[in-house]
Amino acid sequence: MSDISLSDVNKSFVLRDRTVDAVSNFSLTIEDGTFVSVIGPSGCGKSTLLSIIGGLLKPDSGTVSINRGEKRCGFVFQEPRLLNSCTVKENMILGMKHIKSNSARNQVLADVLELLELTEFINAYPYQLSGGMAQRAALGRALCRQPGILLMDEPFSSLDAMLRKKLQNELVSLYLKKNLTIVFVTHDVSEAVFLGRKVVIMNDGQLIRQQKIDLEYPRNTSSPEFISLCDSIMETISYSRYQV
Amino acid sequence: MRLLKKFTVPVIVIFLWWAVVHVFNINAFLFPPPEKVLAAFHHLIEKDILQKHVCVSFIRAFRGFSITMLIAMPLAVFFHIFKRTFSFFDGFLNFLRSVPPLAMIPLLILWFGIGEASKLSLIILACFFPIFLNTLSGLNNVDSKLLVMGDSLDLTKIEKIRYIMIPEAAPAIITGLRLALGNSWRALVAAEMIAASSGIGYMILDAEEMAKTDVVYAGILTIGILGLLMDKMCLMIMAKLCPWMEDLKR
Ligand SMILES: Nc1ncnc2c1ncn2[C@@H]1O[C@H](COP(=O)(O)OP(=O)(O)OP(=O)(O)O)[C@@H](O)[C@H]1O
Ligand SMILES: [Mg+2]
Numbered sequence: 001m002s003d004i005s006l007s008d009v010n011k012s013f014v015l016r017d018r019t020v021d022a023v024s025n026f027s028l029t030i031e032d033g034t035f036v037s038v039i040g041p042s043g044c045g046k047s048t049l050l051s052i053i054g055g056l057l058k059p060d061s062g063t064v065s066i067n068r069g070e071k072r073c074g075f076v077f078q079e080p081r082l083l084n085s086c087t088v089k090e091n092m093i094l095g096m097k098h099i100k101s102n103s104a105r106n107q108v109l110a111d112v113l114e115l116l117e118l119t120e121f122i123n124a125y126p127y128q129l130s131g132g133m134a135q136r137a138a139l140g141r142a143l144c145r146q147p148g149i150l151l152m153d154e155p156f157s158s159l160d161a162m163l164r165k166k167l168q169n170e171l172v173s174l175y176l177k178k179n180l181t182i183v184f185v186t187h188d189v190s191e192a193v194f195l196g197r198k199v200v201i202m203n204d205g206q207l208i209r210q211q212k213i214d215l216e217y218p219r220n221t222s223s224p225e226f227i228s229l230c231d232s233i234m235e236t237i238s239y240s241r242y243q244v
Numbered sequence: 245m246r247l248l249k250k251f252t253v254p255v256i257v258i259f260l261w262w263a264v265v266h267v268f269n270i271n272a273f274l275f276p277p278p279e280k281v282l283a284a285f286h287h288l289i290e291k292d293i294l295q296k297h298v299c300v301s302f303i304r305a306f307r308g309f310s311i312t313m314l315i316a317m318p319l320a321v322f323f324h325i326f327k328r329t330f331s332f333f334d335g336f337l338n339f340l341r342s343v344p345p346l347a348m349i350p351l352l353i354l355w356f357g358i359g360e361a362s363k364l365s366l367i368i369l370a371c372f373f374p375i376f377l378n379t380l381s382g383l384n385n386v387d388s389k390l391l392v393m394g395d396s397l398d399l400t401k402i403e404k405i406r407y408i409m410i411p412e413a414a415p416a417i418i419t420g421l422r423l424a425l426g427n428s429w430r431a432l433v434a435a436e437m438i439a440a441s442s443g444i445g446y447m448i449l450d451a452e453e454m455a456k457t458d459v460v461y462a463g464i465l466t467i468g469i470l471g472l473l474m475d476k477m478c479l480m481i482m483a484k485l486c487p488w489m490e491d492l493k494r
Binding site for chain 2: 051054057
């Protein structure tokens with residue numbers, strides 16, 4: 001059974017003097033419980049694709065079927081998009097309508113905050129957070145939904161290397177434990193290969209290549225297989241770039 | 245320390261006032277010294293005159309302000325929802341906005357007489373545009389990306405209004421309300437100079453006719469100080485209501 005399938009999806013934006021084809025002729029199926037990394041140069045349509053997958057943006061043509069069932073979607077945007085008028089806690093609780101009891105909700109919240117090292121900032125307002133903290137709070141808001149499908153747009157981009165490493169590992173173990181379906185946008189090749197069971201390479205709104213990654217979790221970033229996969233993906237990206 | 249900062253300039257101004265009047269021996273009728281104005285204050289307060297006029301003015305300003313809020317805010321919400329209709333009214337509203345409320349006084353008296361209604365309508369004219377325009381632009385400028393975020397959390401329409409629209413528009417709305425409060429207070433005094441029988445504006449006009457310059461000064465000072473206090477109070481209430489707006493705390 002496939003969770004998400006896109007076929008021949010197109011989405012373009014009309015600017016003042018031209019139209020931009022953000023996503024064109026895009027077909028992709030994502031099996032239940034797969035971790036997919038999406039990679040490609042800036043402006044190639046990754047965020048647009050993710051919004052379409054999440055049902056937040058309607059494509060101009062093509063079909064999108066998302067088999068959500070009982071599952072909730074957790075969406076991490078490229079920018080934090082926190083509500084300025086709400087504290088970290090209030091921002092996170094906003095998406096937790098699925099938990100009725102207050103104490104259960106607080107328990108989930110506390111666990112997520114602990115994981116993201118934000119416990120001390122539970123009552124802070126967004127203007128009191130640093131960029132990376134805001135990004136973590138946004139990540140926490142998605143995790144608090146206890147989603148079956150996680151859609152993440154460069155969620156670790158403004159974190160320091162240590163925390164990024166830790167959260168990558170946590171994400172993998174969460175993925176393995178809960179059998180989540182994850183679509184993870186990144187511009188970091190090694191992150192894409194470290195996390196995904198499949199890496200989707202995009203350029204100019206189109207799907208260039210899909211690469212299965214059959215390495216065991218947790219992956220060893222210095223193994224020769226890992227490095228050669230990274231190199232090969234890197235090559236595709238730079239090659240496709242010069243094609244245009 | 246903060247108190248010191250706030251009071252330095254007023255104290256210097258009062259001192260200069262005192263010094264200038266005495267050094268140059270200025271006619272007290274034109275420019276009464278501070279102690280004379282203070283005595284006038286004392287007299288006005290002791291005889292309950294000032295309190296009475298202030299009360300009347302306050303109630304008028306508050307009434308006008310609240311009525312305007314009840315008209316301007318729903319109208320702004322309407323035009324936010326039906327954006328297209330706004331372009332029909334845009335030019336007309338801009339025309340109205342360019343007319344100073346004071347220029348309308350003769351017409352207002354013609355329409356509403358010299359009673360309470362004409363004063364109230366002058367205040368409404370003075371507060372309408374700051375509240376209406378700021379509320380409208382506050383609502384129109386809410387970042388649509390936040391509403392998309394709301395969709396991603398499966399928020400209902402009501403929840404999006406409660407948690408996104410209102411708080412995000414709040415800074416602009418607050419600015420509008422503050423501007424309007426200042427406008428209403430200023431227009432009020434003008435309104436009270438249209439044949440009123442009470443209010444601070446009336447008190448000043450009456451003192452002028454009686455050639456009591458010190459009372460005129462006391463009246464002007466009262467208007468200024470109360471205006472200042474009202475703005476401060478407004479800010480305090482808003483800082484309580486919107487704890488996330490750091491620039492309100494100062
Ligand atoms: N709301 C919008 N209105 C107009 N054009 C848009 C809009 N959103 C995206 N675009 C355009 O669509 C194209 C793809 O944008 P998108 O944000 O999906 O890129 P991206 O791959 O996420 O880039 P980055 O890595 O820099 O985040 C860009 O050319 C952008 O200008
Ligand atoms: Mg993007």
